[in-house]
Amino acid sequence: MTIWLAVIIGSAAVYSWKIFGHLVPQRLMNNPRLLQVSSMLTIALLAGLVGIQAFVSKGQFHADARIPAVLVAVLLTILRVPFVIMVIVAGLVAAGCRYFLGW
């Protein structure tokens, strides 16, 4: 599969939810339980991505400078620092740990 094909299919797949919600009759989908499970699915997928991006490298568990960076990211998010500043500081923490500490 080429990247272009995946970009097009993925975009169409995401749009399918959006247009489905606008076309489906209200009563059919207005189910709080379904809404709740879907919001838990969102959390699980995003958390899974945190795990992969923070602790995995080339398919293996790998602890490195990303871990202090993620801890700083969590701290700054709790402190309600704007997203952009938070990710930049996290990147600098990782870069700094690698440059100065050789992690």
Added chain:
Amino acid sequence: MHSGANTKATSVSVGVATGLYGISFGALSSVAGLDIWQTMALSLLMFSGASQFAFVGVVAAGGVASLPGAIVSSWLLGVRNGFYAIRIAPLLKARGAKRFMAAQLTIDESTGVALSREETKESKLGFWWTGAAVYVFWNSLTFVGALVGQQIGDPSQWGLDAVAAASFVGLVWPRLVDLASRTIAGVAVVVAVIASPFVPSGIPVLLSGLAGIAIAIFIKPKVDS
């Protein structure tokens, strides 16, 4: 009570703030191996932050072999837009081509601003203005980010791999509002990390999603009305 000018001002500031994430998305997409036009196509066509970050995150971890996993991850993360659409459609009452445009602009921010207004007229205004503002700023700043990303040789030297991890922290943390959501997030992290050596890349995240659904169904966290 919100005035029209107030709603428009809110919409534009939300658009700018959200657009700024576009820089980090564009840069991450470039270092994941997508060219500028593929990166722009994601922002223009997919236009849903979490789905886009997931797509390039999975590709960054697993390369071209993980593209099917990238598609499924971004698709599953798009499901909440469908629920937003169900809530927002009766307020907008859009018909014809306008309805298809409304669908594309149905994201976290446009829905959030629309639902925060008391009058239907203001909700409609907030939805369209926020959707348009986010679309404009998100796409222009994605382009800037992609250009920056092209200039970066070794992403890890600049801490860009940590930027990816931090992006997902920023997306998930505000959603961890109760014990059930925190439990699911914790389990999801562990599942993804443990599964990684044993399944093709792209799959661990989907296993996290499955684990999340299983917990949500069987433990039945309390419904907040």
